[in-house]
Amino acid sequence: MPGITREEVAHLARLARLELKGEELDHFAGQLDDIIGAVARVSEVADQDVPPTSHPLPLTNVMRADEVRPSLTPEQALSGAPAQEQQRFKVPQILGED
Amino acid sequence: MTDNIIKLTAAEIARRIAAGDLTAVEVTEAHLARIEAVDEKVHAFLHVDREGALAQARAVDEKRARGEKLGPLAGVPLALKDIFTTVGMPTTVGSKILEGWIPPYDATLVKNLKAADVVILGKTNMDEFAMGSSTENSAYGPTGNPWDLTRIPGGSGGGSSAALAAYEAPLAIGTDTGGSIRQPAAVTGTVGVKPTYGGVSRYGMVAFSSSLDQGGPCARTVLDAALLHEAIAGHDPLDSTSIDAPVPPVVEAALSGSVGGMRVGVVKQFRGEGYQAGVVQRFDESVELLRSLGAEIVELDCPTFDLALSAYYLIAPSECSSNLARFDAMRYGLRVGDDGTRSAEDVTALTREAGFGDEVKRRIILGTYALSSGYYDAYYGSAQKVRTLITREFEKAFEEVDVIVSPTTPTTAFPIGERADDPMAMYLADLCTIPTNLAGNAAMSLPCGLAPEDGLPVGLQIIAPAMKDDRLYKVGAAVEAAFVEKWGHPLLEEAPSL
Amino acid sequence: MTVTELLSYEAALAEYDPVMGLEVHVELGTRTKMFCGCSTELGAEPNSQTCPTCLGMPGSLPVVNAIGVESAIKIGLALHCEIAEWCRFARKNYFYPDMPKNFQTSQYDEPIAFNGYLDVQLEDGEIFRVEIERAHMEEDTGKSLHVGGATGRIHGASHSLLDYNRAGIPLIEIVTKPIEGAGERAPEVAKAYVAELRELIRALGVSDARMDKGQMRCDVNLSLRPHGTKTFGTRSETKNVNSLRSVERAARFEIQRHAAVLTSGGTIVQETRHFHEDDGSTTSGRIKDNAEDYRYFPEPDLVPVAPAREWIEELRKGLPELPRVRRNRLREEWGVSELDMQSILNAGAVDAIVATIEAGADAASARKWWMGELARNANEQGVSLEELAITPADVARVSALVASGDLNDKLARQVIEGVLAGEGTPDAVVEKRGLKVVSDDGALGTAVDEAIAGNAAIADKIRGGKVAAVGALVGAVMKATRGQADAAKVKDLILEKLGVSEG
Ligand SMILES: [Mg+2]
């Protein structure tokens, strides 16, 4: 199993929106390399022909009727907002898609 | 008087309130006074809701005065892990990123507690986002183990267990993703139960790893745990993974403890390297006790259990990396770096950097890695196969036995700071508890003595098949009664007074 | 705006073969959101239709809307898809402020419906089969308002304001297999496909599929390959093309742009493109590089959907007549040609004509008014037929007035004009404008006498047996009565007065 490099950690941190500091990258890279080295043991079963279990319950088809339930009030919805304006969540400028 | 009240069991408190021998307000005040007196040292609580608790207590007393029938836990105080949403009370999940957040809605479990007239004293300390086994990962400082304040109370629900062991509350709520109810119970000499996955609603319980997380009862006795279990369990239409079936008869089982004629499994894989000698000794004595009480002991071999920890440390981080993405500084919680020039993207990244602690960041990165293209099959995919194999081994085992027993955790409480920067060493604390989370079945930890070498509590884990939670209580009550008779008193009485 | 090099359409097609993929998102018309009980009603106050779940609050959990699943299955069945026996939701992980959880609950490798097709009819009546890859369930995002920029656009904005009322509204994403072999008709196929899909969705009653309201949104993926080659070229993904005409224009533009890049020796960048309604162009959006990694995994907060086969058969039985089948039936009932039916469809007049017939008109006149007077009017105003201020019942009433002889065609047109101008019902317009056929025999008789007197030569010809010449006298009478006479009656009267009988 491959280990994990500092560059990979930096890439993962970007994907996960974590602005890691330089020393954190080094620190985490070392620790994660150890952890991944240990947990990679699971691949011992990779070639076994067993179905994956994503969930411990055998339930299916849990659905609700299409009936309106009370929403929060806008005040409640916005009560934890770091900033608000015009009854909307105010957020910094959004980059990317138009 | 106060001293007597705080040492009462929940069942006894409820009985006396119902009988009019105590008022709920008296009981609540006694516990608030205890918190006042000792919590500076223990630091079990992140938030104490003095006014709210007293108002709830008064409502119970008024209800009784009106002649209304009181429930089996009416007026009993409880310490709530700070992972459940509560209207009017902060919910931080032990994280800076949610500091000061007051949810606009109550978790289903909280609604159930209120409906049962349980008095919620406040919110307890925990490892940030329930990630940890020592409560050292709380952004608000560690909790001390009442047996030795320089040692960890277990985690992530160390606050809840410490509150019980320090007599700050007779009942507490925990959540168990990889052992976060059972391991703290073990190292504080208290009782903790992880119900069958889906037995207790997760609605309003801040998610760490959705397919593993399960809320459950913490108490000082098996019966108290059963009473609390019954109050919080049951189907919830707001949680799609909630089981739509009657709650197993846990209280009845706790009241009729016995192991006569039962077949009890001992798994080969739950001992060996890394297990403290005193823990193994107390465990072996427990097995002997079970045998003497009429149980038949069956040796079991579950080889895939050796892979459980590895599978867990892929599955839980994967799910958490997605569950915790919502903490982005846009709608609630902390926002850092919004100086009018930075983009939302940058503000999110700066906030998450500032708001999450090391362990949370580590797991987010690990999970992001395990789910990323090119690695998914080798890591997440294989981990899920391990999950299947472990489930099958449990199924096979439960064809032969009624319950399985093991040590709850390989060692007693370790000193605060000892494993703080050694994640792999920390993860070993959950060696025996994790297989149950992966398979979704039920388990309990209860005290089985003190390790001779350090005088600290050792936990006995009992594991039952899914939806057979009542077996935990039946066996647990029998073991508890036998030990108390042997010791002459509950184990917790041996704890040094605070 | 940067100027994009384009090759002429003909030159592009001479050199290359276009391959298209169309992704359509349909917002379902359920009462509540996909995973929570919040209302989906449009036009509510910002953030008034939100709850812990659709705001992605800590601790909240999703529960699947049964009608959302049912609608997805209906769409799948109508598209001749197989319906999964067992499928799951998956999380698509990426950060964006309009998406509260920073993952979209969607489906990944286990869509509820897959492997289907939709036959679409092109303008000349030819049928083109578009293969369907999959249809899956997911949820919509919130809406952002960009503040501080010049045009309300994202670029240059100082901050944004988010309203999550739309977040969590059920979406069905319908993805075609690569559409090959359409050649120069690719843009027409794209348009016809989206049009047919829209008809289908409406017929199923699962959504109004109003593109102008964002209830149906289309992404056009396009690549070119040199004639005779098999491998696909690099594709561009033009996002949010939100009218039928735009779908056609976007495909056409991208064909010409790709061709220009390729013929000049350049390479196509795999990227998203934005479509501009004003000039029909597309501009570069986000580059799709390897950094994009959605890390899909099965949604652990939901359990699998395993629709029972009996339920599916029940839904299949309940499917309405599919639009193309219905059009063929109507074509026969109305007795019109394929070509006429196609123009009725293109004009968006099918439902209006059906409703007018249901309101009592005969097929011919219903068709005549909607495809004539009203289509012209809608065209002039640049609106759709359904947006005209006249109902099928009004049109049926006008046609009844004509049938009874109370109005002639010319007057009927004036009545319609009045209704469109908001003057009221047809009867009210007749009343107000005094539009009635002159049927008073006295007044008409005088007009006829005057016409005969003033056109003695023609009158003689008619008396001599040239009955066809009567038209000129009828015209004179109509002119004298300013059109308010019944032409047939005038003709009878003239012939009677001249002592001639027809035939
Ligand atoms: Mg999509």
Ligand SMILES: [Zn+2]
């Ligand atoms: Zn909602």
